[in-house]
Amino acid sequence: MEKNLKLFLEKTYxxxxxxxxxxxxxxxxxxxxxxxxxxLVIDKGLVRGVQELGKLWEExxxxxxxxxxxAETVKTGISILQKxxxxxxxxxxxxxxxxxxxxxxxxxxIGKMLVATMLSANGFExxxxxxxxxxxxxxxxxxxxxxxxxxxxxxxxxxxQNEVKVIEGLRKTxxxxxxxxxxxxxxxxxxxxxxxGADFYGENAISAVRITQKESGYEKxxx
Amino acid sequence: xxxxxxxxxIKIECKEVARLLGHSPECGEIKKSSxxxxxxxxKTSSGLIEPEGVFTIKSSRGLxxxxxxxxxxxxxxxxxxxxxxxxxxxxxxxERGEPGKAVILDAIGSxxxxxxxxxxxxxxxxxxxxxxxxxxxxxxxxYGGWGLEMQKLFFELLPAKRIGVSLNESFMMKPRKSVxxxxxxxxxxxxxxxxxxxxxxxxRCRFKKVNNSV
Numbered sequence: 001m002e003k004n005l006k007l008f009l010e011k012t013y014x015x016x017x018x019x020x021x022x023x024x025x026x027x028x029x030x031x032x033x034x035x036x037x038x039x040l041v042i043d044k045g046l047v048r049g050v051q052e053l054g055k056l057w058e059e060x061x062x063x064x065x066x067x068x069x070x071a072e073t074v075k076t077g078i079s080i081l082q083k084x085x086x087x088x089x090x091x092x093x094x095x096x097x098x099x100x101x102x103x104x105x106x107x108x109x110i111g112k113m114l115v116a117t118m119l120s121a122n123g124f125e126x127x128x129x130x131x132x133x134x135x136x137x138x139x140x141x142x143x144x145x146x147x148x149x150x151x152x153x154x155x156x157x158x159x160x161q162n163e164v165k166v167i168e169g170l171r172k173t174x175x176x177x178x179x180x181x182x183x184x185x186x187x188x189x190x191x192x193x194x195x196x197g198a199d200f201y202g203e204n205a206i207s208a209v210r211i212t213q214k215e216s217g218y219e220k221x222x223x
Numbered sequence: 224x225x226x227x228x229x230x231x232x233i234k235i236e237c238k239e240v241a242r243l244l245g246h247s248p249e250c251g252e253i254k255k256s257s258x259x260x261x262x263x264x265x266k267t268s269s270g271l272i273e274p275e276g277v278f279t280i281k282s283s284r285g286l287x288x289x290x291x292x293x294x295x296x297x298x299x300x301x302x303x304x305x306x307x308x309x310x311x312x313x314x315x316x317x318e319r320g321e322p323g324k325a326v327i328l329d330a331i332g333s334x335x336x337x338x339x340x341x342x343x344x345x346x347x348x349x350x351x352x353x354x355x356x357x358x359x360x361x362x363x364x365x366y367g368g369w370g371l372e373m374q375k376l377f378f379e380l381l382p383a384k385r386i387g388v389s390l391n392e393s394f395m396m397k398p399r400k401s402v403x404x405x406x407x408x409x410x411x412x413x414x415x416x417x418x419x420x421x422x423x424x425x426x427r428c429r430f431k432k433v434n435n436s437v
Contacts, residue, residue: 019256019323060249063241065257069323105393109317110329117322158371158393 005036009045012077016049019069021076028080038081042123046074050121054206067205068114071121078123096216097147101129101138102185103162108155111185111205115151118205124212135165142175149212151202154185160192167197180215184208224279225381228303228346231274233338235331237261243330264327271312271328272335275386276303276343280351280408287376295407297356299347300376302383304401305335332400340402351408359407360415364394371395377403 008031015023024046031041053070056062098119102112109131120126127145129137142150150170154160163183170176176197183193184202193201200215202208240261241253253261278301283292292298309332316325340361348358364373374394383389388401396403407413 019254060247061251063246063250063253063257064244065260065323065327066254068326069257069260072321072323075320105391105395107391107395107397107399109314110326113317113322113325156365156371156393156395159395 004034005040008034008036009041009048012041012045013049013052016046016070016073016077017053019066019073021069021073024073024077025080028077031081032084038084042078042081046077047122050074050118054118054209058204058206068117071117074121075117078121095123095125096149096212097125097127097145098149098151098212099127099129099138099141099145099147100151100153101133102131102153102155103159103166104132104134105162106154106156106159107131108153108185111155112151112153115153115184115202115205115208118209119151119212122209122213135162135169138166139169139173139175142170142179143173147179148216149180149182151182151184151208152198154183154188157187160185160187163198164196182208182211225277226279226346226350227385228276228278228343231276231339231342233272233274233335233342235265235268235334235338237265239334240265240327240330243333244327260323261327264324264331267312268309268328268331268335271306271309272332273306273308274303274335274339274342275306276301276339276346277381277383277386278302278343278347279380280347281380283407287373292405292407295359295409297351297408299351299358299406299408300380300403301340301343301347301361301405302377302381302386302388302396302401302403303336303339303343304386304388304396304398305332305339306387306400307398309335310399336400336402340404344404344406347406351406355410356408357410357412359409359413361404361406363402363404374403377405 012027015027031038050070053062053067057067100112100116102108116126116128127141127147129141138150138152152163152166154163167181180200181198182200182202183198188201190201200211202211246253278299280297280299283295283298286292286298309328313325313329313332316328344361351358362369365371371394374390378390389397391397
């Protein structure tokens with residue numbers, strides 16, 4: 001890797017750690033002007049930065065808003081680089097698609113929004129269905145978008161029961177074997193995921209990213 | 224009979240917002256940019272918080288969940304809220320692609336709801352004391368083994384609509400930044416002076432308030 005590019009990627013990485021969105025815009029434009037591979041800038045600069053923040057957050061040495069601002073910085077940078085990616089078919093790479101939503105009866109949004117933000121900052125295409133989402137809608141949208149993962153959030157013991165309906169709906173429509181289902185939220189657990197027939201339990205936004213990356217093989221490509 | 228509590232004044236401390244956002248001494252000093260953003264959002268929140276509450280005091284005889292009320296003569300039931308304006312703004316920020324601000328404002332809402340509950344709890348205790356009753360630590364449905372379905376009791380006993388609060392089929396209150404709680408009242412002071420955090424059995428809660436915390 002040439003020295004200038006290496007320095008540039010390091011600068012991009014640090015910009016994410018600082019959560020500096022304005023600088024991310026400037027650097028993304030500079031990357032396009034300099035002809036750098038946008039995927040390289042995303043993977044080795046932006047995403048590497050947010051991964052480091054995620055690691056620090058898990059260790060307890062980074063503060064939640066700093067992690068979120070870092071993710072926002074990545075998304076800002078990606079949105080500029082993506083314009084070039086979409087124009088040039090030769091460098092197109094399909095990003096794994098994820099559908100996420102909070103289950104019917106539950107209007108908690110923040111936790112789900114954080115997971116969605118971290119997933120998209122890590123290069124996934126995220127379709128956020130919002131809150132209070134009926135099981136039929138989860139199934140219908142899965143049928144329509146054919147995502148790699150379906151993430152269901154619930155913050156209440158009373159609403160997590162509705163997650164069972166989603167799994168049943170996926171089975172009935174023959175979609176269950178085609179996607180991976182992850183559940184998350186305060187009352188969920190590994191045992192709960194197993195009990196209802198989900199594939200994974202995502203303890204927090206970072207573990208959700210780790211699981212989806214590992215399962216989609218994106219971890220290796222993304223570095 | 225019930226009592227409406229309006230005109231509640233609360234002061235949001237940035238330190239408490241940071242604590243609720245998971246800041247601990249291990250995180251080190253909060254970055255200047257984060258501090259600035261928290262301050263900015265606290266300022267924004269002042270026009271979005273409308274704290275109010277409603278409470279009633281009932282004889283504990285005949286109340287459901289006897290195990291919780293049997294040691295008391297009377298029980299105060301309360302619902303309080305900060306209104307829906309703050310959470311509407313959180314949603315707008317989230318939709319505008321500003322999750323950082325949304326997360327901070329949401330935490331401010333939680334701090335405000337808790338301060339509102341503390342304020343009304345104090346009003347209840349002062350009201351009860353005038354009649355010779357002492358109050359216990361407040362406790363809420365969904366915590367400490369008290370099922371969320373007990374929310375129904377609060378909504379049967381209180382005119383929650385008067386403060387704009389409703390309950391959905393999952394026993395979740397709308398607006399989200401609302402708190403319901405009960406206080407046991409007795410003619411002798413309660414011995415257990417522990418705070419709700421000290422009583423709660425959720426050991427790995429990262430928001431647990433312990434001595435010497437921020």
